[in-house]
Amino acid sequence: MSSENENPEHREVRAGEAPEQLALIRETVRRAKVPRAKPRTWRGAALAKELPVARVVVNKGVLHLDQFFDYAVPEELDAEARPGVRVRVRFGAGAHQVQGGRREGGRLIDGFLVERRATSDYSGPLAALAGVVSPEPVLGPELLRLARAVADRYAGSLADVLQLAVPPRSARAESRPSPEPLPPPPPPDPRTWRRYEQGEAFLTALAGGGAPRAVWNALPGPHWADELARAVGAALASGRGALVVVPDGRAAARVDAALTALLGEGRHALLTAEAGPEKRYRQWLAVRRGSVRAVVGTRAAMFAPVRDLGLVAIWDDGDASHSEPHAPLPHAREVLLLRAAHDHCAFLLGATGCTVEAAQLVETGWARPLLAPRDQVRAAAPLVRTVGDTELARDEAARAARLPTLAWQAVRDGLRAGPVLVQVPRRGYVPRLACERCRTPARCGHCSGPLEAADQHALRCGWCGRDAPGWHCPACGGARLRASVVGARRTAEELGRAFPAVPVRTSGRDHVLDTVPGRPALVVSTPGAEPVAEGGYAAALLLDGWAMLGRPDLRAGEEALRRWLDAASLVRGQDEGGTVVVVAEPTLRPVQALVRWDPVGHAQRELAERAELGFPPVSRMAAVTGRPEAVAAFLAGAELPPETETLGPVPLPAPPPGGARRPGDPPPGESWDRALLRVPPGSGSALAAALKAARAGRTARGDDSVRVRIDPPDIG
Missing domain, CATH: 3.30.70 (Alpha-Beta Plaits)
Structure with missing residues (x-):
């Protein structure tokens, strides 16, 4: 007789059991659910002889579990379970919070080992670490401290911040050794930094190991990427590291090329999504291991673990791409400000424009302004001319082709010398329509959504999709429509008919151009997608400015001015004949700031008004x-x-x-x-x-x- 707990897999075949019965028994055993082994605990497992307790942060980003958990370190994991490595733990099955609390589940989840300790604050049995995912330490004490500060500032959890700060693992990338670090380069020549009143002194302080903090209002033109590279070179010359965060991959590629031209290969890492997960993780590891001391990248690079950080820099902090869309929604500027304070390193905020946050840093004395004299500004900036609504109403050319006479002349004259940029607030064909007589927006009679041109003759609602035949204006009874904001494709069609012998190119969300040749052409672009022209644009048109200024947003004026300045900065200077025509009401503050090329003054006035009203960043x-x-x-x-x-x-x-x-x-x-x-x-x-x-x-x-x-x- 077999015992009750006899293993059916190993019992002998009894007499009379047919092969079919034996096969059925084996199939039943194979399908049976084998119970999981209980996790080893403090009392039952062979533990590490020294520091047998591992303090772990688990990848579970719920706020009521935003704390460390203690686990026992098995003896066989003692060598690999070092602070900073990725681990697997059975969360809830015997694991207890440091301060006590309820248990959560029992499944295996990932985490980071942050500390080895001799004892635990919890007196009961501890679950053992299930395993070490990789012996590569990826979470150092500096990065952990920064992540904790970011989580506290944004009312988020540490686990959510670490998901942003530490990229996903690639075993192939970890298996490859990183190159040997290169010696510090010599201090770079300031060159175009001499155009700024304190520019050369800023680089000198960086190269000497100082920690200057500056808000840099960059002059228009193509030099900003090289100037950022020289600031990085000055920080490296002092034996420290540097980090530069830019809005998008195109800007990162420009700074990458400038750094390579200035410092050569192997001194910096490029961290962007375009590189792919494996290459990006390999570059990140080179930074973490100390092989590379400089980083340029997009938003996620704000957490890059640069050793001996000497400089953090951000370009164009007003760009929405710097705001992280995942919890806890940090902004790259604020994260770099935290790093500058924690690491006592230099800080550089640069842009062609100026945000109210940048103006506040100068107003409070936390940072110094880096400005160019007015004669340098006038030499580098193009001539800016305006066309208001009153002039548009009287202009026959504007009513017929949506281009006022002044803009038409600027395009014609510019095409004689090179390419002409046309900035349109929207992409597509005709996103918004309005009554030609009174400019009342055309709305759907069913849901009040905006009417759009489905093709050249039919109207359709942009919200519910219903057709709207026989539309009449409810305000004046008019039946004729005009495009209140014409998209990039429609503008390209109109300009192509007006200038039939000139090539027309478009750049927008679906297809963004990086560069265009310096020969005559019309380049129609949405804001932020403007390509760089070889030698600069001869002229630029900034159309439908009222559409950008009329958004119901506290930052509408600041954002419109930033977009205009970014586009106008690609135009040749006034001494070279560069001209910009902006179609917007000339008396408005952002338009006047563009005409004078005075983004700092605009930001200072905006900041003063925010202070009176109690709006951020004052509050x-x-x-x-x-x-x-x-x-x-x-x-x-x-x-x-x-x-x-x-x-x-x-x-x-x-x-x-x-x-x-x-x-x-x-x-x-x-x-x-x-x-x-x-x-x-x-x-x-x-x-x-x-x-x-x-x-x-x-x-x-x-x-x-x-x-x-x-x-x-x-x-x-």
Whole structure:
């Protein structure tokens, strides 16, 4: 007789059992669910003799679990379980929080080992580490400290920040050794930095091991990438590292080429999404191992683990690409400011324009301005001319072809000397239509959505898709329509008919050009997609300026001026005949700032108005969004600082059907409210901590229906 706990796989074949029965028994055993072995614990496993406790941060980004967890280190993992490595742990099955708390699940999840300790704060049995994913240490104490600071500032979890800071693992990349580090280069020649009043002194301080902090208003033209490269070269000459964050891959490629031309190969790493996961991780490892001391990259590079950091720099901080769309939604500028403070390194914020945040850094004395004298500005900037609505109404050419006479002349004269840039606020054919007589927007009679031209004769709603035959203006009864904002393709068609012998090229979201030749051509581009022309553009047209200025956003004027300056910076200087025509009301502040080429003065006036109204960046603000009842309950239960001012809640407009959803937009079919919380300077940390604690309490109860965003970009 066999015992009750006899293993069926190993029992002998009894007499009379047919082969078919034996096969059935084996198949039943094969399909049986084998119970999982219990995790080894402090009491039952052979542990490491020294520092047998591993403190781990798990990749579980819920706020009520935003803390470290203790695990036992098995003896066989003692050598590999070093601080900074990736580990696998069985979360919840015997694992306890450092401060106590409930258990969560029992599945294997990833994490990072942050510390080895002799004892644990928890007195019960500990689960053992399930395994070490890789012996490569990827999370150092500096990066951990930075991630913790970013999580606290943005009311987020450490695990979410680490997901942004540490790229996914590539075993092939880890198996390849990184090159030997090169010796520091000699200090670079300042060259075009001499055009700025304190430019040469800034580079000298960097090369001497100093930590200057500057807001740099770059002169128009192609030199900004080389000037950034020389700032990096000065930091490397002091034996320290440097980090440069730019908005997109095109800008990164320009700085990459400038660094290679100045310093040669092997001194810097390029961290962009275009490189692919394996190559990007290999470059990141070279930085982490100390083989490369300089980094240029896009948004994710703000966390690059550069050793002995001597300089952090950001280019064009007003670009929306610098704002991370994943939790906890940090901005690259703020992360670099934290790094400059923690690492006591130099800081450089550069742009052709100037944001109010940059102006505040100078206003408070935290950073010094890097400006060029007015004679240098006038020599480098093109001549800017304006066309207002009053002139457009009287201009026959504008009514017939949407190009005012002044712009027409600028295009004609510019094509004699080189390419001409035409900036259009929208892509596509005719995104928005309005009554030709009174300019009332053409709306759908069913859902009030904007009417668009489906083709040259039919109208269709951009929201519900219904056709709108026989449209008449509800305000004046007119039946004729005009394009209020004409897209890039339609503008290219119109210009092609007006200048039939000239090639027309377009650059936009679907197809972005990087460069164009210096011969005569018309280049129609949406904002931010303007290609660089060899030798610079002879002229530029900035069309439909009112559409950019009329957005219901606190930053509408700042953003319009930034877009105009970026495009106008690609035009030749006034001494070379470069001309820019902007179609916008000349009396408006952003238009006047463009004419005078005075982005700093515009930012200073905007900052003064923000200070009077209590708007960011003078104050700190947070947005709370969700279903109306959830937002109300959240605000009622949160222990906010006493100086908090609550604005709202108010209904949050839903994105149009079929449109792209942004972080914080309500799901389709749901109605959400938004409340804005405002605190004076110095209370931002207290507000973030209170919001994080309130949201953690709700997530612990299984309610994650409220979204919190610190420093929301659109509060208008």
